[in-house]
Amino acid sequence: MLRTRWLLTAALLFGHAYGQATAPAVPPVPTLLTPGKVTVEILNVVFPDDVLALEARVQEAIRGRPAWYLDLLARTSESELIPYDVRLGISEAEFQRLATARRTVTVTGCSTITLLTIKEVPGQVYLRGGSGLDGLNGVSFRPSSGGIYWVNTRIGTASGQRAFTTSADDPLGVHSGYTWFLGTRRDGQLNNQWAVLDLSRDQTGRLIVAYVLQERRDGQAVRNVNVVVRTANCQS
Secondary structure, eight states, rough: OOOOEEEEEEEGSSSSSSSSSOOOOEEEEEEEEEOOEEEEEEEEEOOOHHHHHHHHHHHHHHOOOHHHHHHHHHHOTTTOOOOOGGGGGHHHHHHHHHHHOOOOEEEEEEEEEEEOOOOOTTTTTEEEOOOOOOOGTEEEEEEOOOGGEEEEEETTTEEEEEEEEEOSSSOSEEEEEEEEEESSOOOTSSEEEEEEEEEEEEEOOOEEEEEEEEEEEEEEEEEEEEEEEEESSSSO
């Protein structure tokens, strides 16, 4: 199962290891930001219903023990599975089911994305979504020093650029790129905002963009974006 920040099911079990900086061959960010308009397939990447139910139980359990869970994460090395603990709210067999679950990928439609630059803001690259991808609008990549980029979103600037490479058992295949994040998902809070963006390329050269943005005020969802697209020759 892909353990990245933008798909959070079972990531609860894997400490900080949602987007690992383990790949020296990850291409520089600018090579993923070639200006132009490309056709993409819109993907639905989901876990089985029983796995989602297990995740909900774990979330409910750790919501009542945040200090314990944060300490557990701090004691878990990156890329390692946290040890089973009855306080996770599920049985050991259910824990193994959650840890080994795999997602399925379904193409739900076709659209376009555009990467564009403007001369007034040198180096900055803007992302625009086509039909059905309005949630991508408002995202831009701003270069900093040392090959680092910042990602501007509608709720603030995501930082913490981290390189990652997935394994062959990932439902989208092996792909390498970068993750940026803003804030932290905090279920149950009346006010919360967070965003995660993954930008990568697979071994066939296809660009993959995965973007989650959620904003909640007074318990009500203000923004809720969950988009995964991959360049492809398809027609809407």
